[in-house]
Amino acid sequence: MAPLKTFGALASIASITIAGSVLPISNAYADTQFSYGGYLKFDAMTTRTDSGSLPSGSIGRDFYIPGLTPIGGDSNTYTDFHARETRFFFRATQKLANGETVTGYVEFDFLGTPGGDKRVTNSYSPRVRHAYIQYQNWLAGQFWSNFMDVTIIPESIDFIGNPDGIVFNRQPQLRYSTDNGWSFSVEAPETTVTPYQGGNSRITTGDTAMPDITARYQTRFDNVHLSVAGLYRQLEYRQQGVSDTTAGYGIAISSKIDLGPHDLRLGVVHGDGIGRYVGINSVNDAVITDDLNLDSLGYTGYTVSYRHVWSDQYRSNLIFSRGQFKDQRELTGIDANDHTQRIAVNLMYQVNEKLLVGAELSRANRELLSGADGNLDRFQVGVRYAF
Numbered sequence: 001m002a003p004l005k006t007f008g009a010l011a012s013i014a015s016i017t018i019a020g021s022v023l024p025i026s027n028a029y030a031d032t033q034f035s036y037g038g039y040l041k042f043d044a045m046t047t048r049t050d051s052g053s054l055p056s057g058s059i060g061r062d063f064y065i066p067g068l069t070p071i072g073g074d075s076n077t078y079t080d081f082h083a084r085e086t087r088f089f090f091r092a093t094q095k096l097a098n099g100e101t102v103t104g105y106v107e108f109d110f111l112g113t114p115g116g117d118k119r120v121t122n123s124y125s126p127r128v129r130h131a132y133i134q135y136q137n138w139l140a141g142q143f144w145s146n147f148m149d150v151t152i153i154p155e156s157i158d159f160i161g162n163p164d165g166i167v168f169n170r171q172p173q174l175r176y177s178t179d180n181g182w183s184f185s186v187e188a189p190e191t192t193v194t195p196y197q198g199g200n201s202r203i204t205t206g207d208t209a210m211p212d213i214t215a216r217y218q219t220r221f222d223n224v225h226l227s228v229a230g231l232y233r234q235l236e237y238r239q240q241g242v243s244d245t246t247a248g249y250g251i252a253i254s255s256k257i258d259l260g261p262h263d264l265r266l267g268v269v270h271g272d273g274i275g276r277y278v279g280i281n282s283v284n285d286a287v288i289t290d291d292l293n294l295d296s297l298g299y300t301g302y303t304v305s306y307r308h309v310w311s312d313q314y315r316s317n318l319i320f321s322r323g324q325f326k327d328q329r330e331l332t333g334i335d336a337n338d339h340t341q342r343i344a345v346n347l348m349y350q351v352n353e354k355l356l357v358g359a360e361l362s363r364a365n366r367e368l369l370s371g372a373d374g375n376l377d378r379f380q381v382g383v384r385y386a387f
Contacts, residue, residue, distance in 0.1 A: 031095040038088040038107070039386040043157070048077045051374030059112050063159035064378070066323060066340035067200065067282035069366035071374040084110040084124055085159055103134040111159065129170060137177050145169040146185035146214040147277060149227040149254040152265040154305035154319045157346055157360035157382040160280075162321035164340045164364075165301035167229075167252050167269055169277045181219045186211040191235045192276050194287040194297065199335030199368075202284055203237070210234040223258040235273050235286045237294055244294040248273020248285055261309040268303075272296040272326075279323040282340050287331045298326025312350070319344045319362075327369060334370040341365050356384045 047054070047061070052070025054060045060068035061080050087109035094102050107130040116124035132141025144150055148167040153160065160168060175185035189208035195201055216229035231250040237243075250271025257264045273296030275283040286294040303321040310316065322341035329336065344362035351357060360380045367373035 033093045035091045035093075036089060037387055039086065039384050040083070041085040041087075041382060041384040042081070042083050043085060043380060043382050044079070044081045045378055045380035046077065046079045048075065048377045049374060050075045050377075051372075052076075054078075056118060062111060064163065064342060064362070064364060064376075065282075066164045066279050066342070066364070066366065067337065069340065069364050069374050069376045071366060071368060071372050080118075082122070086110060087129065089130070100136065104132075105134070106131045137179075139173070139175040139177070142170060142172045143175070145171060145187060145277065146173065146175055146183050146216050147187075147229045147231045147250065147252060149216075149218070149229065149252065149267065151225050151227065151256045152254045152267045152303060152305075154265055155307060155315070155317050155346075155348065156319060156344065157358045157380045158344065158362065158378075161317075161344065162303040162305060162319050162342065163280050164282070164323040164342050165269070165279075165303035165321035166254075166267055167250075167277050167301075168280060181217050183216050183218075185214045187214060188212070189233065190276060191237060191286065192281060192284040193235075193237050193294070194284045194332050194336065196288045196290055196331060197333040198287075199333050200337060202281075205237045205239065207236045207238045208234060209236065225256040227254045228252070231271065231274060231277065233273065235294055235296060237286070237288070242288055242292045242294070244292070246273065246286060246294045246296050248296050250274035250277065263307045265305045265307070266303070267301075269301045270299070272298045274299060279340060282323055282337060283325045287328060289331055295328070295331055297328060297332070300324045300326075314350070315348045317344075317346050317348070319346075329369045332369070334368065336369055338367045338369045339365075340367075354386050356382075356386070358382050358384075 049070045052073030053076040062084055089107035092104045108126040108128050110124045110126055113125040113127045130143050132139055132143045148169055154162055171188045173185045173187040177183040189212050191205045191208045193203040212233040214231050218227040229252045233248040234245055235248050236245045252269040254267035273285045275281055275285040278299055278301050283297055283299050286296050289295050301323045305319040307317050320343050324339045325337050342364040344360055346358055346360035348358040362378050364376040
């Protein structure tokens with residue numbers, strides 16, 4: 001009966017949301033609490049690229065993707081408006097007869113989905129961000145990777161703000177969290193591979209058998225949040241004459257330091273074969289060697305951001321993020337990325353407790369091992385209503 005009750009609970013959530021108000025719920029769900037929320041966001045941005053263009057419809061026109069900063073070509077300037085970051089979540093928490101609770105959560109937005117265009121209707125499909133079940137110390141479903149620390153994501157008008165130098169990944173997983181700050185997970189595996197002398201081209205293999213394994217410890221003392229996370233994975237490719245497995249590993253250390261009303265957010269991540277976890281996959285996990293084996297690709301990322309609160313209504317954020325890739329040009333060729341980085345500053349105006357208006361100015365840079373590079377300058381304004 002439990003699965004039927006869960007289905008009924010989700011149906012109740014849908015009816016509550018469509019109506020826009022709380023509807024009476026049958027006695028069968030009297031011990032279930034339903035909630036929904038999210039925000040509506042409008043973004044307007046003008047972007048200038050000095051070495052090539054981002055085509056209309058590119059995800060890099062909606063928010064900053066480190067690996068998409070153009071290199072090679074003429075400069076260009078374009079303006080984009082969208083509301084695709086808008087998101088909604090639904091939650092059901094049911095109290096069981098023994099006093100325990102089970103929680104189900106689903107959240108979606110409209111970023112990065114296919115379909116839709118800017119010509120007439122600007123209609124875009126929703127995508128699942130999170131969808132998970134929580135019971136006791138267990139989480140099962142799609143959520144932020146346990147290798148990631150969301151605390152160091154800065155307040156930004158851009159969707160992420162500091163993607164070059166942080167772990168950023170959502171995926172299906174099974175996670176166990178202790179009551180003293182430890183958490184462990186097995187997560188969905190996938191390997192991205194650079195062909196031999198392939199520069200920044202990518203093969204997504206789908207061949208990996210072993211789940212990715214993570215462990216994280218986080219704590220707080222006085223005004224300091226601290227997180228240390230580790231990742232171990234197997235990278236596999238068994239096509240096109242290649243049949244090899246190699247290991248990948250990573251460590252991420254991050255902290256948020258509260259300085260009165262202000263704060264400082266710091267992070268460093270390093271590893272080999274962790275490409276799809278960092279920089280929005282601006283480096284692949286591995287490269288094919290000349291003898292058709294796999295060699296893991298190295299990455300080191302840094303991020304620092306400072307948040308200054310000027311008053312109850314005004315605050316600013318200064319953000320720097322950099323991803324540095326190990327020079328393996330003998331395998332990747334000189335058209336592979338050497339580094340990406342972004343610096344940004346913004347001003348946030350809290351109109352009231354629900355409405356935020358902000359403006360952000362940023363410069364991003366991507367450079368290849370050949371020395372060729374390109375800059376992406378962006379001025380972005382956002383309006384967000386949280387509910």
